[in-house]
Amino acid sequence: MSTKTAAFKPPSRKLFKRNEIWGWLFAGPAIIGFLGFTLGPMIASIYLSMTDSSLGFDGNWIGMAHYARIFTAEPFIWISVRVTLTFVAIAVPMHIITAFFIAVLLNTEGLKGLKYWRTIAYVPSIVPGVASMFLWRWIMNPRGLLNAALESVGIPGQNWFFDEFWVLPAIAFMGIWGIGGNMVIYLAGLQGVPRSYYDAIEVDGGGIFSKFRYCTLPMMTPVIFFTIIMGIIGGLQTFIPALLVTEGGPNNASLFYGWHIYRTAFINFNMSYAAALSWIMFLVILAITAIVFATSKHWVYYEGGESK
Amino acid sequence: MRKLVTTLLTVTMALAVLGLAAACGGSPAASGDYPTLTFMYWGGLDEQNAVEAIIEDFNAQNEGRVRVIGEHIAADFGTVMNTRLAAGNPPDIAYTAAGTFYTMASEGHLLAVDHLLPPGFLDTVVHDAIWRYNGQVMGFSTAQVNLMIYYNADIFARHGVERPPHRFDDALSWDQFVNLAQRVTVDRNGNNALHPDFNPNQIDTFGFNTGPWLNNIALFAYSNGARMLNEDLTNTDFDSPEWIDTMYKMNRLIHHYRVMPTPAESEGFPENPLMNGAFAMSIGGRWEMMAFAQLDFELGCAVMPNLGHGAFTMSPPGVTSIFAGSEHPELAWEFWEFKMDVENGATELYAGGLWQPIQHDPWYTDPAALAVWTDNDAHPASFRYAALDMAMRPSQIVPLPASYLVRIGEHQQYVTPAIQEIMGNPMTFDQVAETMRTVQQQITDNAAFHGIFNYDNVLPRR
Amino acid sequence: MTMSRTTARRVKLTICYTLVAILSFLFFVPFFWMVRSALMDTAQLFRYPIQIFPNPIVWENIPNALQSQPFALFFRNTFILVIANVAGVVITSSMAGYAFSRLAWRGKKLLFYALLSTMMIPGFITLIPTFLIWTNLGAHNTWIPLIVPSWLGGTAFSVFLSRQFFLTIPRELDEAALIDGASQWKIFWVILMPLLRPVLAVLAIFTFMGTWNDLINPLIYLTDQRLFTLSLALARFRGPFATQWDFLMAASAIVTLPMVVVFFVFQRYFIEGITLTGIKA
Numbered sequence A: 001m002s003t004k005t006a007a008f009k010p011p012s013r014k015l016f017k018r019n020e021i022w023g024w025l026f027a028g029p030a031i032i033g034f035l036g037f038t039l040g041p042m043i044a045s046i047y048l049s050m051t052d053s054s055l056g057f058d059g060n061w062i063g064m065a066h067y068a069r070i071f072t073a074e075p076f077i078w079i080s081v082r083v084t085l086t087f088v089a090i091a092v093p094m095h096i097i098t099a100f101f102i103a104v105l106l107n108t109e110g111l112k113g114l115k116y117w118r119t120i121a122y123v124p125s126i127v128p129g130v131a132s133m134f135l136w137r138w139i140m141n142p143r144g145l146l147n148a149a150l151e152s153v154g155i156p157g158q159n160w161f162f163d164e165f166w167v168l169p170a171i172a173f174m175g176i177w178g179i180g181g182n183m184v185i186y187l188a189g190l191q192g193v194p195r196s197y198y199d200a201i202e203v204d205g206g207g208i209f210s211k212f213r214y215c216t217l218p219m220m221t222p223v224i225f226f227t228i229i230m231g232i233i234g235g236l237q238t239f240i241p242a243l244l245v246t247e248g249g250p251n252n253a254s255l256f257y258g259w260h261i262y263r264t265a266f267i268n269f270n271m272s273y274a275a276a277l278s279w280i281m282f283l284v285i286l287a288i289t290a291i292v293f294a295t296s297k298h299w300v301y302y303e304g305g306e307s308k
Numbered sequence B: 001m002r003k004l005v006t007t008l009l010t011v012t013m014a015l016a017v018l019g020l021a022a023a024c025g026g027s028p029a030a031s032g033d034y035p036t037l038t039f040m041y042w043g044g045l046d047e048q049n050a051v052e053a054i055i056e057d058f059n060a061q062n063e064g065r066v067r068v069i070g071e072h073i074a075a076d077f078g079t080v081m082n083t084r085l086a087a088g089n090p091p092d093i094a095y096t097a098a099g100t101f102y103t104m105a106s107e108g109h110l111l112a113v114d115h116l117l118p119p120g121f122l123d124t125v126v127h128d129a130i131w132r133y134n135g136q137v138m139g140f141s142t143a144q145v146n147l148m149i150y151y152n153a154d155i156f157a158r159h160g161v162e163r164p165p166h167r168f169d170d171a172l173s174w175d176q177f178v179n180l181a182q183r184v185t186v187d188r189n190g191n192n193a194l195h196p197d198f199n200p201n202q203i204d205t206f207g208f209n210t211g212p213w214l215n216n217i218a219l220f221a222y223s224n225g226a227r228m229l230n231e232d233l234t235n236t237d238f239d240s241p242e243w244i245d246t247m248y249k250m251n252r253l254i255h256h257y258r259v260m261p262t263p264a265e266s267e268g269f270p271e272n273p274l275m276n277g278a279f280a281m282s283i284g285g286r287w288e289m290m291a292f293a294q295l296d297f298e299l300g301c302a303v304m305p306n307l308g309h310g311a312f313t314m315s316p317p318g319v320t321s322i323f324a325g326s327e328h329p330e331l332a333w334e335f336w337e338f339k340m341d342v343e344n345g346a347t348e349l350y351a352g353g354l355w356q357p358i359q360h361d362p363w364y365t366d367p368a369a370l371a372v373w374t375d376n377d378a379h380p381a382s383f384r385y386a387a388l389d390m391a392m393r394p395s396q397i398v399p400l401p402a403s404y405l406v407r408i409g410e411h412q413q414y415v416t417p418a419i420q421e422i423m424g425n426p427m428t429f430d431q432v433a434e435t436m437r438t439v440q441q442q443i444t445d446n447a448a449f450h451g452i453f454n455y456d457n458v459l460p461r462r
Numbered sequence C: 001m002t003m004s005r006t007t008a009r010r011v012k013l014t015i016c017y018t019l020v021a022i023l024s025f026l027f028f029v030p031f032f033w034m035v036r037s038a039l040m041d042t043a044q045l046f047r048y049p050i051q052i053f054p055n056p057i058v059w060e061n062i063p064n065a066l067q068s069q070p071f072a073l074f075f076r077n078t079f080i081l082v083i084a085n086v087a088g089v090v091i092t093s094s095m096a097g098y099a100f101s102r103l104a105w106r107g108k109k110l111l112f113y114a115l116l117s118t119m120m121i122p123g124f125i126t127l128i129p130t131f132l133i134w135t136n137l138g139a140h141n142t143w144i145p146l147i148v149p150s151w152l153g154g155t156a157f158s159v160f161l162s163r164q165f166f167l168t169i170p171r172e173l174d175e176a177a178l179i180d181g182a183s184q185w186k187i188f189w190v191i192l193m194p195l196l197r198p199v200l201a202v203l204a205i206f207t208f209m210g211t212w213n214d215l216i217n218p219l220i221y222l223t224d225q226r227l228f229t230l231s232l233a234l235a236r237f238r239g240p241f242a243t244q245w246d247f248l249m250a251a252s253a254i255v256t257l258p259m260v261v262v263f264f265v266f267q268r269y270f271i272e273g274i275t276l277t278g279i280k281a
Helices: A013-049 A065-072 A077-105 A114-126 A129-139 A145-152 A167-176 A180-191 A195-203 A208-236 A240-246 A257-267 A271-299 B002-023 B045-061 B077-086 B098-106 B153-158 B174-184 B214-223 B241-255 B263-267 B286-293 B329-340 B347-351 B367-374 B383-391 B408-424 B429-450 C005-038 C061-068 C071-101 C108-120 C123-136 C144-151 C156-167 C172-179 C184-195 C197-213 C216-221 C230-235 C245-265 C267-276
Strands: B036-041 B067-072 B093-096 B130-133 B136-141 B148-152 B203-209 B279-284 B299-302 B319-322
Touching: A013 A271, A013 C071, A013 C108, A013 C123, A013 C144, A013 C184, A065 A271, A077 A167, A077 A180, A077 A208, A077 A257, A077 C005, A114 A180, A114 C005, A114 C245, A129 A145, A129 A167, A129 A240, A129 C005, A129 C230, A129 C245, A167 A240, A180 A208, A195 A208, A208 A271, A240 A257, A257 A271, A257 B077, A257 B408, A257 C123, A271 C108, A271 C123, B036 B045, B036 B077, B036 B329, B045 B067, B045 B329, B045 B347, B077 B093, B077 B098, B093 B098, B093 B329, B098 B130, B098 B136, B098 B319, B148 B153, B148 B383, B153 B299, B174 B203, B174 B241, B174 B279, B214 B241, B214 B408, B241 B408, B241 B429, B263 B408, B286 B299, B299 B383, B319 B329, B347 B367, B367 B383, B408 B429, C005 C061, C005 C245, C061 C071, C061 C245, C071 C108, C071 C144, C071 C156, C071 C184, C071 C197, C071 C230, C108 C156, C123 C144, C123 C216, C144 C216, C156 C197, C172 C184, C184 C197, C197 C230, C197 C245, C197 C267, C216 C230, C230 C245, C245 C267
Parallel strands: B036 B067, B036 B093, B203 B279
Antiparallel strands: B093 B319, B130 B136, B136 B319, B148 B279, B148 B299
């Protein structure tokens, strides 16, 4: 008697219909949520972006006028794109490389107390963003801890968040504290690398660096790929540091695209224009993600052969 | 196990429902019998306590007849107000930020109160404090404010420097002002800015601080002959020679004379910077006096320097208005009158330094009335001239930009970065000019889209 | 020159320990700084050169900071929201996960992929219209926009997690129960849910954290201070706390503390949760 296949063929039409109903019932809340909070708003957003309304759906239809303005006359578009892309280019590699090296370090055999070290590295990532932002603002205050530490070894302090050049690196640097999540993902991935591979390299006479370069790194590329994608998507939407600390300054040096959207929508109340801006952001995210996916063929190695 | 899970889930759901019920809607229940008024306002802790005290007094005096409920909004007042109006839930009476007054008036949210005013009332009010829309009075400044120079007299005494003048006629010229600031700008070794060994990188006390605020800089600009709007009031005038000269002067104060901090440097200031000697003089408004009064230093008030067109002041108050959606405008006006009366429960607020009455008659002009609220520690003698005297000179009051630039938020998007750039970096005159021209061009190009100069029925002032 | 294997190993371990020690120190310092700043008054805070340890320790900062704004209220508010959200996510996500994994119904695959794809959409796209919709429904300045989404499937992440986990449970249990005549509902509640404890714990923890730390939603929906959450209250301290770093650090420490405690108590669920996502999928 084959139970495996028989179980999925509904014995009667009545039972089939019941299954259908149950399926919809159980998934019901999620479906309603999807329609009401994702699909619905997306459609509304497209419509909204083609009106001139400010705080409602009551504007006049203007078609693609907002989009035309974004590409031709919007004075902050190129600054914010540049700021955002620069930030992602600095922050994502910084965070991924740091998280990866920390994970590899904390995966070393023979180290005692790994559980505690991992905890210390992970806890900062659960600190509420507001608290962490204020804390770092205080630490990087021109008269704060970081400058004092630097000056004690002879490096001149900087104005960090209030310096046109340093504000983006400072925000990226602040984010290193919160890479615990990525670190844990890498740790999980590292556990999945078979010991036998490392042994094989040892037999061939390889040392630490060979093991890393020919085994660890390639085997981890799928995981790294995932975190790069998520890091880029998240990084392109950054705006909270602007909201809480810099307000886009100084002199627009931290004018994140996301911050421009937020202030257009919730400070200046031009919701339709903000909706148009966010669709452009969506397209850019899609494009960059597609590019990264396309390059992945060349550098991501899948253990079980090519994955689709 | 099953039972435990079920119980836990039931409890959590019950709590969730309770939480929802407790939280739904922000408006407290009406008392049923007599009308309840909501009064929305902002302010720091002192103001909150003082306002709550006034409300309590009023409620006590009107027990059973009307009740006022104060809603203190800690931040983002404009956002709160906007969304409340959008939701159709206006307060009865509230502060309205100057920048939003005309928008709200033009959209019909505010009530014209001419018919509620006692006869002759308007004549007693400082002209600048009356807010009209379409010819009708729709608001009064919550309190008069007059921006002026506050200084720490102890610092001046310590360095043997004479105090800045408080009389309009004695206002300093630009060079005299710079020189004065230099003599109270001191580095960590005790050398002032005129000393040959002065170290500009190790400044302990700055002579002056204004911060990157357009309103403050406008005081210098107007005195220098610049105006916010051009002659036909259709655009701002930032590329005029007077504005460029003013901004260049600001840049020089910071980067050449080193009497002012860069915005970055001011981030490192401790709390209560005037008392703690972070700087000796600053531009300030009324709202700080109450805090100053509680601190341990001798406060002095001085007029702004005269760059050629006389010393200027500005009154950036909040406005108080009654809302069209209110069901009890007469009662709201009663509360308003109560709040404005210096002798009626609000004395601490006025005497304490937080508010300045908007009625010059009698509170500025009658010596006895004047003494009621100025004859105390919070008000130095110099205050009488630096603030009150200036309040009576309408030609020397800079019209508040927020009162006619309806979309001030978008306007700031262009102006603030330019100010930050000019104040943050040493620049030549040409570079400053270039920056100002760029800003002006941006405003010109984008004003139509944002509607910055859509005055509706607002009268822009120059 | 060749080192013996054990010496090489010892060198490697020494280097590693050194690195780990430096790392831990660097990660720990900000916490220390937050607590240390919270326990100093402003005179000490701005002393130059910097004073590292508070001396004297100003314990009063903590009660003073907590009393200058109604923190007890904010705690209560946040806690209520957390419980409401956790209950919602746990129930509706597992229901959806069950449907997507066990039951056969038309549109299942399409809807599942649609749901997953929502993870790629920038938040702003849905945030703005959702805000407008809630405002027009009159739910502005209530907790409704902050609670209802959790009861409608939670997030795509939670549905995904739940479904993946369901797939690991053998179907024989269902079949046995079906043969015995049990209804789908009973199968779900009675038989499967108890097995789901690990993933439910993970969902609960992550929802707890998400709600506790959430800033953007309270920021745009709540204007009445009586409804504020801890995150929002901290962010809006631009009044009395504007330059009062001692109070600000004290308040930040208090807002952080529960998260740290939760982490230590429920450590293994954090790790489990992330690994359960099956990143290679």
